[in-house]
Amino acid sequence: xxxxxxxxxxxxxxxxxxxxxxxxxxxxxxxxxxxxxxxxxxxxxxxxxxxxxxxxxxxxxxxxxxxxxxxxxxxxxxxxxxxxxxxxxxxxxxxxxxxxxxxxxxxxxxxxxxxxxxxxxxxxxxxxxxxxxxxxxxxxxxxxxxxxxxxxxxxxxxxxxxxxxxxxxxxxxxxxxxxxxxxxxxxxxxxxxxxxxxxxxxxxxxxxxxxxxxxxxxxxxxxxxxxxxxxxxxxxxxxxxxxxxxxxxxxxxxxxxxxxxxxxxxxxxxxxxxxxxxxxxxxxxxxxxxxxxxxxxxxxxxxxxxxxxxxxxxxxxxxxxxxxxxxxxxxxxxxxxxxxxxxxxxxxxxxxxxxxxxxxxxxxxxxxxxxxxxxxxxxxxxxxxxxxxxxxxxxxxxxxxxxxxxxxx
Numbered sequence: 001x002x003x004x005x006x007x008x009x010x011x012x013x014x015x016x017x018x019x020x021x022x023x024x025x026x027x028x029x030x031x032x033x034x035x036x037x038x039x040x041x042x043x044x045x046x047x048x049x050x051x052x053x054x055x056x057x058x059x060x061x062x063x064x065x066x067x068x069x070x071x072x073x074x075x076x077x078x079x080x081x082x083x084x085x086x087x088x089x090x091x092x093x094x095x096x097x098x099x100x101x102x103x104x105x106x107x108x109x110x111x112x113x114x115x116x117x118x119x120x121x122x123x124x125x126x127x128x129x130x131x132x133x134x135x136x137x138x139x140x141x142x143x144x145x146x147x148x149x150x151x152x153x154x155x156x157x158x159x160x161x162x163x164x165x166x167x168x169x170x171x172x173x174x175x176x177x178x179x180x181x182x183x184x185x186x187x188x189x190x191x192x193x194x195x196x197x198x199x200x201x202x203x204x205x206x207x208x209x210x211x212x213x214x215x216x217x218x219x220x221x222x223x224x225x226x227x228x229x230x231x232x233x234x235x236x237x238x239x240x241x242x243x244x245x246x247x248x249x250x251x252x253x254x255x256x257x258x259x260x261x262x263x264x265x266x267x268x269x270x271x272x273x274x275x276x277x278x279x280x281x282x283x284x285x286x287x288x289x290x291x292x293x294x295x296x297x298x299x300x301x302x303x304x305x306x307x308x309x310x311x312x313x314x315x316x317x318x319x320x321x322x323x324x325x326x327x328x329x330x331x332x333x334x335x336x337x338x339x340x341x342x343x344x345x346x347x348x349x350x351x352x353x354x355x356x357x358x359x360x361x362x363x364x365x366x367x368x369x370x371x372x373x374x375x376x377x378x379x380x381x382x383x384x385x386x387x388x389x390x391x392x393x394x395x396x397x398x399x400x401x402x403x404x405x406x407x408x409x
Contacts, residue, residue, distance in 0.1 A: 001025040001052075006061035013262055014097045018059055021094045024087045025052055031081035031091070036344045036362055037074050045071045048081040048091050055098035064102040072099050074355065076348040077213060078311035083318070083342070092316070093258070096217070103215045119350045120214045124206040124223070129178040145356070148391035156181035157405075160192035167197045168283075169234050169242045171227070171249055174206035176383045183383065186405035187245045187280060193408050194290045196283075199239070203230035207249040212259075213349055221263075224256050228269050235272060242273065245280045245401060247382040248349060251316030253277045279319055280401060281381065284326035292330055296409035299331040305403065306375035307334050308366065308389065310382035311344045323381065323400055330404065334379075337369035347388035363392045371395070379403060 003022045009015030031048035032038045038047035045054065051071055058064045072095060079092045108116070122128060135142065135150040142150060168191065172184055188198040204227045212220030231242060244250030257271035307324055314320045324334045346352060346362030367389060370378055378393070379400040380386050390397040 001027065001056065003056060004060055006059065009059055014101070015059065018055070018094055018097045021090050022052065022056055022059070024089045025049075026087050028086065030084050030086060031089075034080045034084045034342060036076055036078060036080070036346070037358065039343070040358060040361055041074075046074050048075075048089075051075060051095065051098070052089075052091070055094060055101075058098065058101055064106050066106055069102050069106045069108075072102055074358065076311070076344050076346070076351055078344040078348060079315040080311060080342060080344065083315045096212070099215050100217060115354065116214050116350075119353060120211045120216050120219065123210050123350070124174045128175060132175075132178040149353070149387070151179055151387050151390065154180050154182050156185045157189070159185050160188055160198075162192055162197070164192070164195050164197040166195060166240055167199055168240050169231055170198050170200055171204055171207060171242070171244055171246075171253070172200050173246050173249055173383070174210065176246060179387060180383055180399070182402060183245055183399045186399070186402045187243070189405050190287075190291070190401055190408065191243075191283075193294055194287045196240075198243070199234065201230040201234060207252045209248060209252040209349060212252070221259065224252075224260060224270070225263075225266055227253075228256065228260075228266060228273055231273060232269060235269075235276065239276070241278045241283075242276045243278055243280055243283065245381075245399065246384075247279055247310045247313035247317065248384055250277060250279045251312040254317060279313065279317055279381070281313070281319060281322045281326070284322060288326050288329045291404070291408065295330065295407050297407045299327075299403070299407040303333060303376040304373050305332050305334045305400075306370045306373045306378045307336055307400065308345060308370060308378060308380045308385060309336070309341065310380055310385045311348070313381050314342065323379075327400060327404070330407070332403065332407075335373050335375075337366070338372065339369050340365070341369070345385050345389055347382075347384040349384060352384075352388050359388070360392070363388055367392050377403065 001022050003019050005015050005019055029049055035047045044050040054068050054071060075095055077092055081091050136153040139147055139150050176183055191198050206223050208220035208223040254274050254277045257274035260266045260270035327334045344362055345366040346359035352359035375395060378389060378395055378397045381400060386397050386399060
């Protein structure tokens with residue numbers, strides 16, 4: 001796509017990056033066929049190609065409007081378009097640049113600004129855990145919309161105490177320990193059964209995705225630097241990997257090297273952190289033969305586990321098929337939805353709060369396809385997807401590692 005940047009963007013880091021991405025786009029429109037918001041709304045400007053045109057116009061000097069901002073806001077950043085694009089357009093990086101420029105020029109209404117501030121400050125705050133605990137105690141009294149955001153209280157289970165020569169770091173996450181703590185402890189138990197010790201750096205916090213995607217990019221980058229500082233002593237000691245059991249965090253940490261490439265103090269370390277980062281499913285190939293003899297319960301033989309691959313796993317990290325393949329090798333009957341398994345469930349970080357109508361429509365569409373499998377349980381790999389899907393169904397929705405942990409007894 002021929003692009004003529006306005007003088008104010010020529011030679012700037014954002015301008016150079018955006019122009020390189022824009023020039024790869026050939027207008028083919030394949031992306032619209034796999035865009036969730038285009039599927040729902042049928043508006044060219046609510047698909048990747050239309051949003052690319054909007055961002056191109058702004059970068060070429062057009063003044064953005066509230067309408068421009070709304071179309072960019074409606075994007076889930078699911079990156080399905082990247083999986084579809086034959087030209088390799090890095091749409092996710094482009095929309096980060098576009099939103100940053102547009103938000104700097106288009107004031108948001110006060111109420112909207114307040115909600116976004118509460119999300120980026122509240123979800124990453126130490127106050128989140130006690131607030132969630134209080135919400136869970138009074139969950140039955142909450143209005144339906146709020147109750148849907150507060151999962152039932154979950155016991156975490158024991159954390160293994162054995163030490164092993166093989167060690168991995170794990171990011172606990174900002175909301176997961178308070179909302180669904182068993183995911184982390186189940187991860188540690190499964191890895192322990194395979195002879196791997198899970199270590200958590202207590203100073204590491206939010207991966208930075210919440211702030212970054214709410215356009216507090218400086219705040220998000222600061223959290224990324226803090227995590228690098230917290231992890232670096234373990235890296236120097238030779239930690240085997242940094243394991244992510246929330247694919248939304250995983251895709252962000254794998255991009256630390258890109259996001260901090262212009263920071264001379266952190267660029268090299270950020271790149272190393274990204275190299276070491278693994279989604280938990282990437283460890284499965286080496287675990288199957290070790291864990292199979294240790295299964296104490298038959299894993300739901302003949303009972304279907306419907307697997308929903310999060311967008312951050314299948315599109316952001318480009319990891320497909322691993323969970324299904326290796327759980328099947330361990331005796332699980334795992335199936336993907338026969339239709340639209342590639343589409344977003346509508347969770348998308350804070351999207352389900354900011355755009356509840358769109359998020360609910362996508363959730364119900366996804367659950368309809370998953371429900372057709374008549375599963376005993378729905379499994380996923382990201383806390384946002386798990387809690388969002390669970391809000392619309394009575395079928396249990398769990399992280400796949402919890403199912404494996406149960407089978408190990």
